[in-house]
Amino acid sequence: MKSLAELEALRKSTLEKINLRKEDGDGARVVVGMATCGIAAGARPVLNAFMEEIAKRNLDNVTVTQTGCIGLCQYEPIVEIYTPGLEKVTYAKVKPEMVAQIVTEHIVNGKPCSQYTIGNVQK
Amino acid sequence: MELYRSHVLVCGGTGCTSSKSQLVMENMEKYIKEYNLDKEVKVVKTGCFGLCALGPVVVVYPEGAFYSMVTPEDTKEIVEEHLLKGRIVKRLLYSPTAEEDDIKSLNEVDFYKKQKRIALRNCGVINPEIIDEYIAFDGYKALGKVLTEMTPEQVVNEIKESGLRGRGGGGFPTGLKWDFTAKAVGDQKYVACNADEGDPGAFMDRSILEGDPHSVIEAMAIAAYAVGANQGYIYIRAEYPIAVKRLQIAIGQAREYGLLGKNIFGTDFCFDIDIRLGAGAFVCGEETALMTSIEGHRGEPRPRPPFPAVKGLFAKPTLLNNVETYANIPVIINNGAKWFAEIGTEKSKGTKVFALGGKIVNTGLVEIPMGTTLREIVEEIGGGIPNGKKFKAAQTGGPSGGCIPASLIDTPIDYDSLISIGAMMGSGGLIVMDETTCMVDIAKFFLEFTVDESCGKCAPCRIGTRRMLEILEKITSGKGEMEDIEKLKKLANGIKASALCGLGQTAPNPVLSTLRYFEDEYIAHVVDKKCPAGVCKDLLQYKINPELCKGCSLCARNCPVQAISGQVKSPFTIDPEKCIKCGVCASSCKFNAISKQ
Ligand SMILES: Cc1cc2nc3c(=O)[nH]c(=O)nc-3n(C[C@H](O)[C@H](O)[C@H](O)COP(=O)(O)O)c2cc1C
Numbered sequence: 199m200k201s202l203a204e205l206e207a208l209r210k211s212t213l214e215k216i217n218l219r220k221e222d223g224d225g226a227r228v229v230v231g232m233a234t235c236g237i238a239a240g241a242r243p244v245l246n247a248f249m250e251e252i253a254k255r256n257l258d259n260v261t262v263t264q265t266g267c268i269g270l271c272q273y274e275p276i277v278e279i280y281t282p283g284l285e286k287v288t289y290a291k292v293k294p295e296m297v298a299q300i301v302t303e304h305i306v307n308g309k310p311c312s313q314y315t316i317g318n319v320q321k
Numbered sequence: 322m323e324l325y326r327s328h329v330l331v332c333g334g335t336g337c338t339s340s341k342s343q344l345v346m347e348n349m350e351k352y353i354k355e356y357n358l359d360k361e362v363k364v365v366k367t368g369c370f371g372l373c374a375l376g377p378v379v380v381v382y383p384e385g386a387f388y389s390m391v392t393p394e395d396t397k398e399i400v401e402e403h404l405l406k407g408r409i410v411k412r413l414l415y416s417p418t419a420e421e422d423d424i425k426s427l428n429e430v431d432f433y434k435k436q437k438r439i440a441l442r443n444c445g446v447i448n449p450e451i452i453d454e455y456i457a458f459d460g461y462k463a464l465g466k467v468l469t470e471m472t473p474e475q476v477v478n479e480i481k482e483s484g485l486r487g488r489g490g491g492g493f494p495t496g497l498k499w500d501f502t503a504k505a506v507g508d509q510k511y512v513a514c515n516a517d518e519g520d521p522g523a524f525m526d527r528s529i530l531e532g533d534p535h536s537v538i539e540a541m542a543i544a545a546y547a548v549g550a551n552q553g554y555i556y557i558r559a560e561y562p563i564a565v566k567r568l569q570i571a572i573g574q575a576r577e578y579g580l581l582g583k584n585i586f587g588t589d590f591c592f593d594i595d596i597r598l599g600a601g602a603f604v605c606g607e608e609t610a611l612m613t614s615i616e617g618h619r620g621e622p623r624p625r626p627p628f629p630a631v632k633g634l635f636a637k638p639t640l641l642n643n644v645e646t647y648a649n650i651p652v653i654i655n656n657g658a659k660w661f662a663e664i665g666t667e668k669s670k671g672t673k674v675f676a677l678g679g680k681i682v683n684t685g686l687v688e689i690p691m692g693t694t695l696r697e698i699v700e701e702i703g704g705g706i707p708n709g710k711k712f713k714a715a716q717t718g719g720p721s722g723g724c725i726p727a728s729l730i731d732t733p734i735d736y737d738s739l740i741s742i743g744a745m746m747g748s749g750g751l752i753v754m755d756e757t758t759c760m761v762d763i764a765k766f767f768l769e770f771t772v773d774e775s776c777g778k779c780a781p782c783r784i785g786t787r788r789m790l791e792i793l794e795k796i797t798s799g800k801g802e803m804e805d806i807e808k809l810k811k812l813a814n815g816i817k818a819s820a821l822c823g824l825g826q827t828a829p830n831p832v833l834s835t836l837r838y839f840e841d842e843y844i845a846h847v848v849d850k851k852c853p854a855g856v857c858k859d860l861l862q863y864k865i866n867p868e869l870c871k872g873c874s875l876c877a878r879n880c881p882v883q884a885i886s887g888q889v890k891s892p893f894t895i896d897p898e899k900c901i902k903c904g905v906c907a908s909s910c911k912f913n914a915i916s917k918q
Contacts, residue, residue: 212457261383264407
């Protein structure tokens with residue numbers, strides 16, 4: 199380590215990996231329903247897809263967590279996304295193929311993918 | 322380092338380690354692997370979270386779920402339920418954080434709400450054995466800033482303006498000490514860190530070194546730059562094995578990264594640190610004795626002046642600061658002196674870490690802004706006194722300090738307020754006492770400690786404290802006379818005025834302060850031959866109330882010395898000559914017929 203720039207680079211890259219320990223993180227939160235119903239419907243590959251996509255795009259501040267059953271088992275896998283300044287958006291019957299689009303449009307660009315939200319899937 | 326969706330932080334501090342946190346961690350890793358979660362979930366060993374009474378502590382992020390008293394057997398459930406299925410294991414949550422269907426942030430819980438963590442900022446957050454994690458939370462940024470943007474004088478001034486005072490007990494202004502050492506003339510200078518921590522019941526410095534060793538290393542490098550030193554020593558007692566090991570790892574990593582060694586950050590500044598182990602003598606925490614010990618001699622103090630800033634280690638100008646003092650330095654440099662000076666009171670800036678112990682619900686480690694009242698610490702942060710007992714007094718400063726009685730519970734905790742009521746800030750031991758504590762007995766306890774720890778070099782300390790202890794033993798065994806109390810006061814003032822070092826000069830404080838606030842208790846021992854708190858065994862008698870005794874003979878059968886006799890179905894009696902006052906009879910009686918008086 200010979201320069202401040204080197205230190206700063208190391209700081210940033212490590213922070214991305216441990217930022218989720220900060221209680222008052224101001225980034226987006228992806229919550230995947232992972233009760234028995236969610237897992238049976240394929241929630242785990244969806245969760246992994248989110249992790250990969252977020253890592254690929256170096257989105258520090260975004261955390262991926264799980265929750266239990268919210269009572270709409272037939273719509274699993276359900277994913278809720280909380281972003282600062284936007285209402286919570288609930289996606290239903292999410293498949294790994296949709297994840298890249300959701301991350302880009304919703305988390306990065308702030309435009310939820312309305313075609314996948316629970317209101318539209320229900321109809 | 323990979324990206325994980327969840328981090329499981331397991332406390333690796335000394336408290337939790339002694340309640341099997343290592344096994345908790347191993348089991349956690351085992352089950353995480355079993356469920357194929359090892360690519361998603363990472364287990365991290367951290368330093369102390371502060372709530373030692375509730376260890377082992379496990380915190381799962383990003384939810385921030387705070388699990389307490391986790392046993393190795395509980396780990397499977399946490400992995401299966403929380404990590405696999407996303408269902409928080411309510412049964413194991415630290416109860417104040419458990420809400421209907423969510424978890425309350427730890428910062429809103431009483432124990433943490435009034436705390437402000439500056440010295441402990443990284444404890445329980447980072448893995449102390451991985452330098453990258455320290456760097457991620459702004460580590461070594463202050464050192465970089467100092468070396469590339471500031472002159473040594475500017476650094477000294479920044480510390481002066483912050484108002485930081487020594488956290489090792491004396492409260493001497495840190496900036497001023499740096500200034501003296503910087504201005505001292507010498508071809509070679511040293512910086513040293515006092516990690517001896519001999520105050521019984523105190524574990525602040527230990528926890529900082531276990532949880533965030535790099536903060537002290539970085540601060541020592543900053544100090545070395547400011548005063549013009551190129552070599553540092555950390556003096557730490559060998560009884561702190563985890564802290565020593567993490568320090569060694571941290572120093573090794575800092576060297577590997579070039580943050581210790583030659584030409585740090587490409588500048589001319591060179592600095593390295595070595596560890597010196599102490600054998601665990603209280604007197605070696607005193608600065609001149611500490612340096613004598615580092616030099617390889619028997620740890621005895623010498624008169625001051627000359628002060629270490631002028632003539633310290635190996636007769637060279639030396640800067641000595643306490644662990645917690647150092648831990649504040651990088652934050653002051655990063656956030657600025659002004660930011661720091663806004664925390665605390667007019668003459669006591671910043672925060673202070675206390676090891677909270679004794680008769681208190683939340684035993685553990687707390688960091689509070691200066692000026693917080695004792696009442697806030699005891700009743701809110703500490704969660705009050707267990708078993709519905711009443712608060713009687715608190716002891717700060719350990720064997721050098723004094724007590725704060727219940728009538729002064731609203732005293733703000735800062736250097737000057739504590740001195741004005743005959744107590745002192747001390748290094749951070751805070752022992753809470755309830756109505757079942759005898760103040761004469763407490764004074765005797767601390768004096769026994771100083772008598773043991775006196776190095777014997779000067780007569781007032783070696784002989785004087787021993788005579789004081791003998792008088793206290795006389796009083797607590799019921800043989801005291803009124804003139805003993807006067808003798809105690811006279812001896813105390815004589816020792817304070819004439820002992821060679823701080824150990825002797827402060828040794829009478831626990832006696833003087835208990836006499837100041839609880840003289841009536843001394844008098845009760847001397848005149849009435851009674852111990853009001855029911856502690857001093859020689860002044861107690863166990864008695865059987867004949868009206869309550871049913872003559873079941875259980876007490877007599879349990880008595881280890883056959884002191885109880887009687888006829889079955891009629892009241893029994895205790896022979897005071899044979900009784901050893903162990904209390905077994907009272908706790909075995911089913912009718913509450915036996916009491917101590
Ligand atoms: C008997 C005795 C024991 C002491 N023990 C300690 C100790 O364990 N740790 C400590 O930092 N200071 C201890 N001190 C205070 C040190 O002498 C010294 O004042 C302090 O380390 C200076 O650092 P500071 O200015 O950062 O507080 C002790 C003093 C005396 C008289």
